[in-house]
Amino acid sequence: MDYQALAELLYPSVQHDCDYYEAKYPERNLPEGAKVLRFAPSPTGYLHLGGVYQVMCDERLAHLSGGVFMLRIEDTDSKRELADGIRVITDGISKFGIQIDEGMTPDGEKGAYGPYRQSQRAEIYHTFAKKLVAEGKAYPCFCNEERLSAMRAEQEAKKVNPGYYGEYAACRDLSLEEVKAHLDNGDKFVLRFRACPTGERPEFTDCVRGRIDVPENDVDMVLIKSDGIPVYHFAHVVDDHLMRTTHVVRGEEWLATLPLHVQLFDAMGWKRPEYIHTATIMKIDNGGKRKLSKRKDPEAAVEYFFTEGYPREALIDYLLMLLNSNYEEWRAANPDASYEAFPYSVEKMSNSGCLFDFNKLYDISKNVISRMDAKTAYASSTLWSANYDAEWHSLFTADPEKAIAILSIGRGGEKPRKDIGLWKELPAYAGFFFEERFDPDYSPLLGYDKADVEKVLAEYSALYQPEDDQTTWFGRIKELAVSLGYAPDTKTWKKNKESYKGHAGDVSMFLRVAVTGRTNSPDLCEVMRILGKEKVAERLEKAASYIKEKE
RNA sequence: GGCCCGUUGGUCAAGCGGCUAAGACACCGCCCUUUCACGGCGGUAACAGGAGUUCGAUUCUCCUACGGGUCACCA
Numbered sequence: 369m370d371y372q373a374l375a376e377l378l379y380p381s382v383q384h385d386c387d388y389y390e391a392k393y394p395e396r397n398l399p400e401g402a403k404v405l406r407f408a409p410s411p412t413g414y415l416h417l418g419g420v421y422q423v424m425c426d427e428r429l430a431h432l433s434g435g436v437f438m439l440r441i442e443d444t445d446s447k448r449e450l451a452d453g454i455r456v457i458t459d460g461i462s463k464f465g466i467q468i469d470e471g472m473t474p475d476g477e478k479g480a481y482g483p484y485r486q487s488q489r490a491e492i493y494h495t496f497a498k499k500l501v502a503e504g505k506a507y508p509c510f511c512n513e514e515r516l517s518a519m520r521a522e523q524e525a526k527k528v529n530p531g532y533y534g535e536y537a538a539c540r541d542l543s544l545e546e547v548k549a550h551l552d553n554g555d556k557f558v559l560r561f562r563a564c565p566t567g568e569r570p571e572f573t574d575c576v577r578g579r580i581d582v583p584e585n586d587v588d589m590v591l592i593k594s595d596g597i598p599v600y601h602f603a604h605v606v607d608d609h610l611m612r613t614t615h616v617v618r619g620e621e622w623l624a625t626l627p628l629h630v631q632l633f634d635a636m637g638w639k640r641p642e643y644i645h646t647a648t649i650m651k652i653d654n655g656g657k658r659k660l661s662k663r664k665d666p667e668a669a670v671e672y673f674f675t676e677g678y679p680r681e682a683l684i685d686y687l688l689m690l691l692n693s694n695y696e697e698w699r700a701a702n703p704d705a706s707y708e709a710f711p712y713s714v715e716k717m718s719n720s721g722c723l724f725d726f727n728k729l730y731d732i733s734k735n736v737i738s739r740m741d742a743k744t745a746y747a748s749s750t751l752w753s754a755n756y757d758a759e760w761h762s763l764f765t766a767d768p769e770k771a772i773a774i775l776s777i778g779r780g781g782e783k784p785r786k787d788i789g790l791w792k793e794l795p796a797y798a799g800f801f802f803e804e805r806f807d808p809d810y811s812p813l814l815g816y817d818k819a820d821v822e823k824v825l826a827e828y829s830a831l832y833q834p835e836d837d838q839t840t841w842f843g844r845i846k847e848l849a850v851s852l853g854y855a856p857d858t859k860t861w862k863k864n865k866e867s868y869k870g871h872a873g874d875v876s877m878f879l880r881v882a883v884t885g886r887t888n889s890p891d892l893c894e895v896m897r898i899l900g901k902e903k904v905a906e907r908l909e910k911a912a913s914y915i916k917e918k919e
Numbered sequence: 920g921g922c923c924c925g926u927u928g929g930u931c932a933a934g935c936g937g938c939u940a941a942g943a944c945a946c947c948g949c950c951c952u953u954u955c956a957c958g959g960c961g962g963u964a965a966c967a968g969g970a971g972u973u974c975g976a977u978u979c980u981c982c983u984a985c986g987g988g989u990c991a992c993c994a
Contacts, residue, residue, distance in 0.1 A: 587990090721988090722932090730944090858953080
């Protein structure tokens with residue numbers, strides 16, 4: 369068989385030889401130890417949480433080592449592709465504040481190793497495919513779908529492994545004339561890899577799993593589809609070689625095809641990259657674990673978390689915590705440090721799949737938000753509201769000074785309040801500060817002595833001094849309480865419950881319900897100061913008239 | 920079904936031949952407290968099962984069970 373002639377026959381229009389591309393994409397000139405990684409998603413219309421999980425790993429390893437993080441788009445399957453696919457991915461990544469050094473970025477394509485969209489690399493793939501054919505390592509296959517399914521049926525009946533191999537590989541030894549006849553006939557072909565089993569089990573190492581022991585591949589897998597576009601396996605090998613990728617981070621579902629990839633690297637005569645197969649993020653479903661899926665789980669798409677109002681720092685913390693087992697400990701010791709200061713390492717990566725834990729994320733998010741200063745919190749919350757709650761946004765941003773004052777309550781200091789885990793909760797938490805959202809529930813007032821409640825509501829306005837400090841402020845309430853026969857504090861009251869109607873806390877509760885419209889609120893003294901004397905008086909009257917109506 | 924990978928409390932996990940088997944989240948109790956949110960203290964709860972190696976196995980080996988993945992002209 370004249371393989372050279374076959375190669376010419378199959379790929380007559382290939383312009384360059386392989387050396388041309390080797391020269392065009394030279395070894396990168398990077399410092400010792402610098403890693404080159406890529407995130408390589410398909411543009412199917414959304415960014416998967418598991419994708420960001422990998423992005424974090426890629427980005428950390430690249431940037432911590434002084435290397436390169438690139439984004440390559442694997443758009444070799446036009447059937448699954450979505451129009452906005454690439455933008456959704458680049459936007460999603462930039463929402464995490466992650467810098468893409470090379471490839472598809474929010475500002476367009478950049479870098480010297482492109483194009484970075486596989487659909488635009490056909491010429492490159494064909495060049496290397498031609499070489500494989502010329503060396504007898506790949507061959508055209510004209511089997512149609514019918515033929516292949518007949519083959520599978522037969523294999524199933526015989527209970528042998530399915531696939532195009534050995535005696536089933538009908539087109540493996542087609543003569544040059546037969547190929548020519550097919551081509552003259554206008555038949556489409558796929559290019560198949562000629563697997564040559566050696567009978568030995570290949571051995572290779574995965575950075576997180578260590579030695580992996582699998583049987584070698586003996587199937588003549590498709591390398592290039594009949595439309596001339598390669599399948600993932602071939603594109604992966606060619607691209608990661610030419611882009612000089614040093615570490616391939618991908619989901620563990622790729623472990624199964626690793627033997628093929630190893631064979632391909634060997635067939636091309638290339639050094640293979642290091643592999644890091646990540647564990648899968650799963651969720652509980654009907655008592656069983658399963659992979660997060662786009663169709664069933666809204667939280668599979670990162671957009672969901674932004675809609676809910678999780679700050680990106682919280683998502684990053686959560687993902688890094690899953691990715692590196694010692695991250696949580698580091699974070700506890702360095703609560704205010706940027707995640708970029710964390711010494712991320714491949715050694716600390718987990719190799720077993722984990723369940724997505726909303727409780728944990730929520731807790732992390734609560735901590736992240738509580739640690740923000742008021743201005744940062746304002747910026748973070750309005751970033752959310754601008755996109756996902758326009759009505760609240762205009763209300764909250766109408767007076768930024770007021771908004772920041774609201775967010776300042778209980779913030780800073782050793783033990784900041786942790787009221788909010790998601791920005792989505794902010795309107796419910798702070799709504800009462802705005803007349804438009806003030807929807808009071810006065811009913812708890814009915815549980816107290818009516819005359820006392822009325823008296824407090826009537827008299828407090830005159831007592832209230834906005835300039836009072838915390839202690840003075842509460843002192844006035846105490847005085848009022850005592851004058852009505854309430855104990856000045858809980859301790860006194862507990863010692864002698866019979867002598868008092870209640871304690872000062874009860875009286876402040878009257879005020880709390882009247883002013884905020886609910887039984888719990890952040891510090892009432894601060895709340896009143898933000899509302900102002902006038903508004904406080906107005907609300908006390910409103911509550912008083914409610915009580916009156918209830919007669 | 921074949922082949923891979925995995926298995927420490929409900930969840931995430933430390934551990935890398937000898938420990939009363941960490942910690943975090945969740946849950947429960949107590950304390951603090953003008954409500955709430957914090958914070959403090961304490962509690963419930965785990966090495967999948969069985970062989971073997973060893974003076975000694977959570978740690979090493981094998982088997983079983985269970986879970987996950989993969990067997991496309993999808994990635």
